Amino acid sequence: MQKLNYFTPLPPLKSGISDYSLELLKELSKYFEITVYTDRGYEPEKNNFYQIKDYKDFNNKNPVIYNIGNHCFHAYIYKTLLKKPGIVILHDSNLSHLNYSMMQEFWSRKRFLREVYKIHGLKAVLNYLRLFNYFRKLKNIQKNQIKFKKFMEFKERLHFSYPMNKNIIKNSKAIITHSEYVANIAKNIKKHIPIKIIKHGSFILKPKISKSYIREKNKLNENKFIICSFGKIQKHKRISQCLIAFKKFSEKNKNSKYLIIGEGEETINIKRLINNLNIKDKVIITGYLPFSKAIEYIYASDVGINLRYPSTGATSGSIIKSLSIGTPCIISDIPENRHFPDSCVFKIKKNKNEIENIIKVLEYLYNEPKTNKKISSNAINYINKHHLWENKAKEIANFINEVYK
Numbered sequence: 076m077q078k079l080n081y082f083t084p085l086p087p088l089k090s091g092i093s094d095y096s097l098e099l100l101k102e103l104s105k106y107f108e109i110t111v112y113t114d115r116g117y118e119p120e121k122n123n124f125y126q127i128k129d130y131k132d133f134n135n136k137n138p139v140i141y142n143i144g145n146h147c148f149h150a151y152i153y154k155t156l157l158k159k160p161g162i163v164i165l166h167d168s169n170l171s172h173l174n175y176s177m178m179q180e181f182w183s184r185k186r187f188l189r190e191v192y193k194i195h196g197l198k199a200v201l202n203y204l205r206l207f208n209y210f211r212k213l214k215n216i217q218k219n220q221i222k223f224k225k226f227m228e229f230k231e232r233l234h235f236s237y238p239m240n241k242n243i244i245k246n247s248k249a250i251i252t253h254s255e256y257v258a259n260i261a262k263n264i265k266k267h268i269p270i271k272i273i274k275h276g277s278f279i280l281k282p283k284i285s286k287s288y289i290r291e292k293n294k295l296n297e298n299k300f301i302i303c304s305f306g307k308i309q310k311h312k313r314i315s316q317c318l319i320a321f322k323k324f325s326e327k328n329k330n331s332k333y334l335i336i337g338e339g340e341e342t343i344n345i346k347r348l349i350n351n352l353n354i355k356d357k358v359i360i361t362g363y364l365p366f367s368k369a370i371e372y373i374y375a376s377d378v379g380i381n382l383r384y385p386s387t388g389a390t391s392g393s394i395i396k397s398l399s400i401g402t403p404c405i406i407s408d409i410p411e412n413r414h415f416p417d418s419c420v421f422k423i424k425k426n427k428n429e430i431e432n433i434i435k436v437l438e439y440l441y442n443e444p445k446t447n448k449k450i451s452s453n454a455i456n457y458i459n460k461h462h463l464w465e466n467k468a469k470e471i472a473n474f475i476n477e478v479y480k
Contacts, residue, residue: 079107102468147176168388253390276467313382401451419454
């Protein structure tokens with residue numbers, strides 16, 4: 076069997092790409108003998124589908140896949156890619172956080188600013204110098220919550236303003252994306268690079284036990300209308316707008332509950348927001364859950380909300396997983412989401428009517444349970460037709476063989 080080098084974070088690292096790779100590797104191992112290269116001094120999840128090595132031991136001429144996402148977990152992958160180009164699975168079009176992590180782990184600040192200048196010009200360099208200067212002046216920055224929040228918000232604005240993706244795309248041998256939107260970004264940077272659009276994979280995950288049983292098991296009232304958001308709690312996922320919409324919706328529909336499945340980050344104080352809206356008794360924050368547990372909460376829900384703006388260009392694994400168990404989703408109307416059909420998702424534009432439009436969809440689903448069931452069926456059929464892992468793995472295997480023929 077042909078050998079394959081595969082670079083990725085793995086569980087227990089809390090990362091959507093860790094979960095993506097773990098599922099893909101199971102199917103891809105039907106075509107290749109796979110060595111997964113990791114780092115960061117953690118104990119990766121092991122199974123019979125691959126062997127694990129430290130990335131510093133990588134030294135062979137077999138085909139190589141690099142998973143690139145906008146997170147510090149991928150810094151060692153970026154470092155290796157620059158030395159030995161291969162096929163990149165480009166999960167995000169914005170890679171500013173990753174480049175910032177390169178400065179923290181491998182590069183000097185001067186090297187980072189040189190990259191910023193090369194890609195985005197002098198104005199971007201001056202803005203990052205402002206950021207560094209702001210950080211330098213602050214003493215005990217994490218103890219000064221107001222200044223720390225301002226620092227983090229400024230940092231986020233810079234990251235979304237400067238995607239810093241050119242270096243990775245230009246150093247790739249070939250690229251796999253999950254959407255036409257990200258594929259077009261890559262083509263505009265490196266015109267003749269081989270690119271393949273291969274949708275994010277999924278298994279059909281609908282539990283065989285009833286929704287009422289899962290609600291009872293997790294102490295969720297069977298008669299409640301349950302809304303959920305799944306994934307890391309971040310400001311750009313519009314959680315503030317979701318909670319405001321939920322407050323207004325729940326005032327009229329008092330038997331409603333909002334589940335937030337995930338951990339928060341520094342730029343948003345989720346508990347304070349919930350207290351200010353006076354909805355503490357209607358919202359459950361589970362914190363981070365392993366997927367085997369999170370999937371029960373998603374299945375127990377009547378609708379999922381997964382908004383993103385601004386966006387990093389990623390195809391959301393949370394949306395895919397929610398649809399795979401038949402949970403209708405409210406998602407952002409952004410380019411990377413355009414391929415999701417209106418028969419199983421509701422797309423919301425980021426505009427002055429965003430909150431009111433969320434409420435309208437919630438009320439529609441609340442008042443039309445038969446329609447909700449039809450949408451649920453449509454979602455599973457869509458995943459079955461376009462996203463099954465066995466088909467995605469075969470497409471990836473064929474593309475690897477094309478590139479390395």
